[in-house]
Amino acid sequence: MAVILSSGVSIKEQIALLVELQEVDMAISGLHEQKTHLPKIPDSIRQLLQQAKQGMIEAANLQEEVQSSWKSLESDLEEQEKSIQKSKGRLSELKTNKEYQAHLFEIDLAGKKRSQVEERLLLIMDRAEAVDQQVLKAKEEIGRQEAALEASLIKIEVDEADIDRDLEVLLHSQKQLIPQLDEALLKQYEQVRSSHSGRPMVSVHGGACSGCQLQVPPQLVAEVRRGEALHVCSHCQRFLFWPREQEPDAK
Ligand SMILES: [Zn+2]
DSSP, X not given: OEEOOOTTOOHHHHHHHHHHHHHHHHHHHHHHHHHHTOOOXXXXXXXXXXXXXXXXXXXXXXXXXXXXXXXXXXHHHHHHHHHHHHHHHHGGGOOSHHHHHHHHHHHHHHHXXXXXXXXXXXXXXHHHHHHHHHHHHHHHHHHHHHHHHHHHHHHHHHHHHHHHHHHHHHHHHHHHHGGGSOHHHHHHHXXXXXXXXXXXXXXXXXXXXXTTXXXXXXXXXXXXXXXXXXXXXXXXXXXEEOOGGGOTTOO
């Protein structure tokens, strides 16, 4: 079966244009497909960032706790100091030796308590230093994870931009090709294309249709090779063409 074209249209040229259009159409479909498979942001990156933020919250809470303990110990120390000074001031008011001795004992006891508070204060200062470091590290970790997230976003955007640029070139070629094609022929091409996964033009190779792999009658092979009409494979209904590279001298 051969497709009849409007008069004055060179069939050889039309076949070549259709093959070219098919290449462009397939490349466009391929790029659309590629776009749907662009990598997504890995879950692991989001999880690590989430963990880093959680670490920051914990470190900041700890820092607040330690600072509040520090303040309360400082005010304890101040209280102890005041009470010791007050007790010392009262020594001169005491009448008996017994009272005096008892008061000295109390002052001594308060001094010991003050030393204990001082020791705890030193410990909490060390702890505060460690917690400050922890907060700093948590901040750095957030920065690192945010940078990793940003980098993978940029990578995906760059890939998408590459595809869009290629698509633009192909769509331009498609736009150039379509007006050169016979309208009825183009319509048929589109029909066959939609029913054959985007590949309506198939070459004849070794006497067989490269679309369905079934043998093409020798007479039809000869006609396809002459290229004076557009023939259709009787098995799969695709358009048959003779590839240029198969026999460069073929006229
Ligand atoms: Zn076929």
